[in-house]
Amino acid sequence: MNYSFQRELLSEGVYFSSVTDDKFKHNRITANFILPLNKNTVTNNAVVPFILRKGYRECPDFTKLNRELNRLYGASLSCDISKFGAYQVLDISIYGVDDRYTLKKESIVQKCAQMLSKVLLDQHFENGLLPQKDVELEKQYLIDTIESQINDKRIFALNRCKTIMCEGESLAVEKYGYIEDAKKITSASATEAYKNILKTAQVEIMFVGCGNPDAAKQVFKQAFSSVERFPISIKKLTTKTKADEIKEVTDEMDVSQSKLVMGFRCGEINSMKEFYAVRTMAALFGGTPNSRLFTYVREKLSLCYYCAARFDRMTGLMMVDSGVNKENKQKAYDEILNQLEVIKNGDFSDDELIATRLAMKNSLQGVTDSLGAIEEWYMAQIMSGTDIAPGQEAEALDNVTKEDVIAAAKKVTLDTVYFLTGKEEQ
Amino acid sequence: MQEVIKSQQLNQEIVKVQHPSGLTLLLCPMKGFSTAYATFTTQYGSVDTAFKTQDDDEMLQVPQGIAHFLEHKMFENENGEDAFASYAKTGASANAYTTFDKTAYLFSCTDNFQQSLEVLLDFVQRPYFTKESVEKEQGIIGQEIKMYNDDGDWRVYFNLLGALYQNHPVRIDIAGTVESISEIDADLLYRCYHTFYNLNNMVLCVAGNFEIDTVLKVADKLLKPAEKKIKIERGTYQEPEQVNKALVEQKLAVATPLFQLGFKGKSKDAASNLRNQVLDEILADIIAGEASELYSKMYDAGLINSTFSSEIMAGRDYMCSIFSGESRDPKKVAQMIKEEISRLQKEGLDKEMVELCKRATYGRYIGMYSRVEAVAGLMAITHFADVNMYEFLDIVAGASIKTLTERLSVAFDTTKSALSIVYPLDEN
Numbered sequence: 001m002n003y004s005f006q007r008e009l010l011s012e013g014v015y016f017s018s019v020t021d022d023k024f025k026h027n028r029i030t031a032n033f034i035l036p037l038n039k040n041t042v043t044n045n046a047v048v049p050f051i052l053r054k055g056y057r058e059c060p061d062f063t064k065l066n067r068e069l070n071r072l073y074g075a076s077l078s079c080d081i082s083k084f085g086a087y088q089v090l091d092i093s094i095y096g097v098d099d100r101y102t103l104k105k106e107s108i109v110q111k112c113a114q115m116l117s118k119v120l121l122d123q124h125f126e127n128g129l130l131p132q133k134d135v136e137l138e139k140q141y142l143i144d145t146i147e148s149q150i151n152d153k154r155i156f157a158l159n160r161c162k163t164i165m166c167e168g169e170s171l172a173v174e175k176y177g178y179i180e181d182a183k184k185i186t187s188a189s190a191t192e193a194y195k196n197i198l199k200t201a202q203v204e205i206m207f208v209g210c211g212n213p214d215a216a217k218q219v220f221k222q223a224f225s226s227v228e229r230f231p232i233s234i235k236k237l238t239t240k241t242k243a244d245e246i247k248e249v250t251d252e253m254d255v256s257q258s259k260l261v262m263g264f265r266c267g268e269i270n271s272m273k274e275f276y277a278v279r280t281m282a283a284l285f286g287g288t289p290n291s292r293l294f295t296y297v298r299e300k301l302s303l304c305y306y307c308a309a310r311f312d313r314m315t316g317l318m319m320v321d322s323g324v325n326k327e328n329k330q331k332a333y334d335e336i337l338n339q340l341e342v343i344k345n346g347d348f349s350d351d352e353l354i355a356t357r358l359a360m361k362n363s364l365q366g367v368t369d370s371l372g373a374i375e376e377w378y379m380a381q382i383m384s385g386t387d388i389a390p391g392q393e394a395e396a397l398d399n400v401t402k403e404d405v406i407a408a409a410k411k412v413t414l415d416t417v418y419f420l421t422g423k424e425e426q
Numbered sequence: 427m428q429e430v431i432k433s434q435q436l437n438q439e440i441v442k443v444q445h446p447s448g449l450t451l452l453l454c455p456m457k458g459f460s461t462a463y464a465t466f467t468t469q470y471g472s473v474d475t476a477f478k479t480q481d482d483d484e485m486l487q488v489p490q491g492i493a494h495f496l497e498h499k500m501f502e503n504e505n506g507e508d509a510f511a512s513y514a515k516t517g518a519s520a521n522a523y524t525t526f527d528k529t530a531y532l533f534s535c536t537d538n539f540q541q542s543l544e545v546l547l548d549f550v551q552r553p554y555f556t557k558e559s560v561e562k563e564q565g566i567i568g569q570e571i572k573m574y575n576d577d578g579d580w581r582v583y584f585n586l587l588g589a590l591y592q593n594h595p596v597r598i599d600i601a602g603t604v605e606s607i608s609e610i611d612a613d614l615l616y617r618c619y620h621t622f623y624n625l626n627n628m629v630l631c632v633a634g635n636f637e638i639d640t641v642l643k644v645a646d647k648l649l650k651p652a653e654k655k656i657k658i659e660r661g662t663y664q665e666p667e668q669v670n671k672a673l674v675e676q677k678l679a680v681a682t683p684l685f686q687l688g689f690k691g692k693s694k695d696a697a698s699n700l701r702n703q704v705l706d707e708i709l710a711d712i713i714a715g716e717a718s719e720l721y722s723k724m725y726d727a728g729l730i731n732s733t734f735s736s737e738i739m740a741g742r743d744y745m746c747s748i749f750s751g752e753s754r755d756p757k758k759v760a761q762m763i764k765e766e767i768s769r770l771q772k773e774g775l776d777k778e779m780v781e782l783c784k785r786a787t788y789g790r791y792i793g794m795y796s797r798v799e800a801v802a803g804l805m806a807i808t809h810f811a812d813v814n815m816y817e818f819l820d821i822v823a824g825a826s827i828k829t830l831t832e833r834l835s836v837a838f839d840t841t842k843s844a845l846s847i848v849y850p851l852d853e854n
Contacts, residue, residue: 002458023458025436025796062725066717067782074786097789101436103823133726141731147681148752151578254679254851257572290514299508302562305569323573351515358517358537365536366461366519369634369798 004389005378010221013231014203017382018213019374025101027109027209028371029216030093031120032379033201036232037088037170043142043177044193047185049079049090050138051130052119052194060124060131068115072108073097077119083175084383085237085314090197092119095371098211109209113216117223121198129187130194139185146176150253153420154306157259158321161418164249165263171239171315202231204382208371234383239315241268243415250419257305258326258421262336264318266311267411275313276396277404280356281412282311282318284405285343288359290352292339297322303332313380318412326421333417343409346402353405357397364394433816436795440805440815441638447649448625452805453641454633456798462636463534463798464543466550467629467806470622471527472600473741476661479621485661488618489609490595491567491602494524496615498563499555500531509549518542526596527741529622530806534799539636540644547630547648553619555612568604578680578848586686586748586846589674594665596744624656625649631805634798662743667692669844677849685756687763690842691745696811703740704787704821706747706837709830710736711783712775713766713838714749720766729759738837742810747837756847764840771834775827788822 007017035045055065069075075096082089094116096108124131150156159174166172205220207213243265266278286293286309297307307322324332342348367373367390381387388396427444443451471493476485500522501509513520518535520542531550535542574580584599591597601607632641669690691706693699714720714736724730734751753759794800795816808815 021458023456023796025792063717063719063722066715066721070715070717070782070786073789073792075789097792101792103788137726137728140728144682144731144752149681151680151684153576153679255576257569257576288514289510289520294510298566302565305566305573323569325569325572355514355517359514359519362517362519362534362536366534369459369461 005387007382010205010217011224011227012229014205014220014224014229016205016207016217016220017378018207018217019378020208020210020213021368022210024098024210024371026095026097026371027112027207027211028093028095028375029113029116030091030206030375031116032204032206033090033197034084034204034234034383035088035090035197035201037083037086037173039173039178041193041196042088042173042175043181044185044189045088045090045197046081046175046177047135047138047142047182047190048194048197049081049092050141051134051190052092052123053077053079054134054138055124056115056118057122057124058118072111073102075108075112077115081175084380086170087234087383088173088175089379090201092116098209100210109211110215110219113219117219121223121227123194129191132187135185135187135190139182142176142185143179143182146174146179146182153255153259154321154323157261157418157420158319160251160420161261161263161319161416162317164247164418165317165416166239169239171237198227199230200232202234204379206375206378208374234385236385237315239317241265241316243413246414247416249416250421252421252423255420255422257323258329258419260322260324260329260332261418262320262333262414263416263418264320264412265415266316266318266408267413269316272396273399273404274408276393276400277408279311279313280353280360280397280400281343281405281408282309283360284348284352284356285309285340285409286320287311288356290355290359292342292348293320293336296339297332297335301331301335303328303335307332307336314383329419337414340409340412344406346406350402353402357400360397361394364390431814431816433795433819435819436792436816438795443642445645445649447645447651448655449645449649450629450809451641451645452629452631452809453638454801454805455636455638456634456801459634459798460536461534461798462539462632462634463532463802464546464630464632465530465532465802465806466546467528467530467631468622469527469627469810470529470618471525472598473526473595474622474660475595475598477621478659480657486617488614489602490598490606491600492610492614492618493529494601495563495567495607495610496618497522497524497529498567499559499615500550500553502554502559503549503552504554509545512545512549513542516542516545518545524600526600528806528810532802536635540640543641543644544648547644550623551648551650553616553623555615557612560610560612560615564607564610567601567607571599571601571604574599574601576678578678578684581676581678582684582686582750582846582848585674585676585848586688586844589671589844589846590669590688590690590746591744592666592670593663594744595663596741621656621658625652626655627658629806629809631802631809633801633805667842669842671844673845675847675849677851680848680850682752682754683756683850684750684752684848685759686748686750686846687760688844688846689747689838689840690844691747691837693743693745696742697813699740699742699745700807700811700813701817701821702745702833702837703738704818705825705830705833706738708780708783708787708822708825709834709838710738710747710749711786712779713770714763715783715786717782717786718779720762724759724762729753729755729762745837756845760845764843767834767838767840775830775834777827780827780830784822784825788819791818791822
């Protein structure tokens with residue numbers, strides 16, 4: 001049986017949502033803990049899921065836990081931190097094959113739900129604190145994670161640009177936190193963060209897959225019923241909608257290919273109609289292989305290997321990033337702005353608009369084919385206080401006109417230009 | 427000519443069609459999915475650096491990176507429009523990639539499947555290269571190569587292959603080098619194209635939301651029968667069993683040292699390599715998977731983190747196993763893994779661990795059969811290796827301790843290993 005998105009309240013600030021479809025062979029259950037991004041708490045929060053993932057009261061041994069997971073046909077327990085606008089989201093999820101596809105029709109789904117629930121709420125404590133050994137290890141790994149963000153230069157440059165752009169706002173707070181704070185993590189501080197998360201986070205549990213979510217729902221309902229809760233409420237984000245003067249920052253590093261990132265603000269978005277218009281504008285500008293940036297900056301002028309624009313629905317920011325040779329920076333910069341002007345002036349064809357719409361619809365309609373994409377989609381919906389199915393959004397795009405796109409482009413202002421480049425010799 | 431390949435367990439089937447044009451079609455409609463995923467693949471990749479056909483007297487040596495270069499160039503046609511522009515009219519999301527032994531052109535779409543398939547079959551059968559367009563591409567791919575030169579994960583991988591292999595071209599970067607691609611010209615591209623893009627050397631795989639009849643109709647309309655069947659003879663390489671060097675190190679702008687520890691396996695034929703890959707994956711899990719004692723030991727000592735993983739690489743005439751990750755002390759990690767392998771070789775495999783790792787592998791393979799892109803990928807890989815796609819599940823379920831023990835000595839031979847490390851740059 002197939003069911004579209006359903007969400008219900010389990011207890012104070014704890015929601016359970018599910019999307020199920022027979023076509024899948026796996027189930028994925030994720031618990032998302034939503035917290036305000038705050039420089040003082042972000043680092044201790046960030047270490048918590050990684051400590052929890054190491055075990056639970058009845059099974060404090062990591063190897064035993066992993067063997068239990070193997071027994072559940074290689075179910076995987078994973079966690080990560082993400083950022084939705086001004087919120088830090090800690091997620092811990094378990095992904096496993098459905099009962100139907102085991103060799104002896106074993107019960108997997110319920111066991112997965114129970115294990116996740118124990119990891120979250122029935123932790124192993126030593127003298128009332130999360131185990132010292134795990135805290136110390138995970139603290140070091142968190143420091144490594146923060147440091148290793150430098151490894152992927154494209155993502156590093158994008159993040160750096162966003163941070164410069166939103167300096168002083170909670171949006172600029174790093175999702176994994178800061179090295180100097182990570183060094184100060186102790187069992188006591190991590191335990192305090194854990195307790196605070198349980199008490200104050202908005203909790204969104206998502207069940208996506210082909211199994212029956214009811215048993216899982218009961219597991220979490222019961223588990224959370226004994227947790228004392230004073231949950232935060234999620235507010236709509238406000239950040240500057242228009243840039244003042246352009247900020248320019250250049251960093252030097254040992255790289256052979258430079259990265260140019262330009263951060264734009266997209267103006268006030270007051271309705272879904274305007275939202276769809278700005279989404280379409282960004283896609284036409286640099287979101288598809290037929291976009292202006294791909295066609296002109298990459299293909300026609302051969303200025304770079306990649307050049308793309310992305311609009312973030314949570315913040316209303318549009319980031320353009322490209323990998324260029326140092327000497328081509330100015331040319332690429334000029335051409336990117338030139339292409340934005342082209343859109344503002346309406347010098348694009350109806351075919352381009354149609355193609356953009358088709359490409360966007362294609363990716364929207366494909367969301368329902370992947371557990372991860374479904375989950376991500378509905379988390380974004382919950383975070384923005386909407387409840388729109390991917391198919392509905394696809395249909396709504398049909399109503400975006402050329403004039404809407406022009407109007408959306410005219411509201412775009414350049415805020416920050418970030419350039420990551422090699423040292424002298426290149 | 428049609429044949430149906432079925433899996434009772436998965437309630438799934440593939441229709442295999444031998445099209446009169448010479449092309450093999452593998453079709454797997456998957457109920458409930460919105461997306462159709464199609465790949466048009468030729469058995470031609472970066473390792474094919476020397477070849478001849480029945481019409482040639484001598485082996486032709488081609489510049490490194492030419493298969494990948496050709497992939498890029500296929501997207502342009504004679505009226506200046508590229509294939510992406512044609513896909514733009516259908517909304518499909520299109521791409522292509524080149525591996526060691528394959529070049530694949532693909533699209534995924536939720537609407538307009540027929541039109542998108544027409545675009546795919548059309549442009550891949552219509553090469554068009556000029557001096558100017560080749561020169562322009564040298565600029566773009568030059569940038570791509572530079573990007574990979576900064577990529578620690580990429581470098582640590584190819585440095586490892588360069589250490590494991592002495593002569594086999596699997597040791598060479600798929601995109602070639604800025605120098606090697608400068609030797610490419612339009613004539614060479616045509617020569618490679620006409621050799622390897624012969625329909626007898628290709629396969630069309632479609633999975634997901636589509637009708638079989640639509641594919642057959644488009645195939646009849648657009649596939650141009652090959653004028654004659656080309657017999658390709660590929661370069662062979664005298665690859666010694668021993669590795670090239672045991673250690674290779676580089677410095678790059680990375681935070682923590684990256685490492686890959688590789689074991690050079692014994693290659694047999696493509697089918698055996700692919701089947702053995704599954705067994706070796708179970709073994710890699712037993713040796714150092716998350717459920718192993720060794721994993722905990724290394725993790726608790728702060729030697730590895732959650733990026734630690736293993737991969738088995740199987741191709742037509744190469745086969746190796748790789749453990750990789752980040753570590754403050756990669757040499758210590760390599761030593762511990764090798765010691766654990768030696769211990770297992772001496773003391774034998776633990777029955778319970780074998781069962782647990784078989785189960786985990788089984789679950790992982792089940793997952794692949796439920797994603798359209800994975801199914802399309804598996805169909806192509808198994809086709810070229812001449813293996814039944816659903817055989818993997820039986821291989822996992824049937825893996826005995828005896829078979830695994832045999833593989834352990836062949837695929838994880840500690841005297842044939844190499845360690846690749848990328849260190850951070852010095853602080854200053």
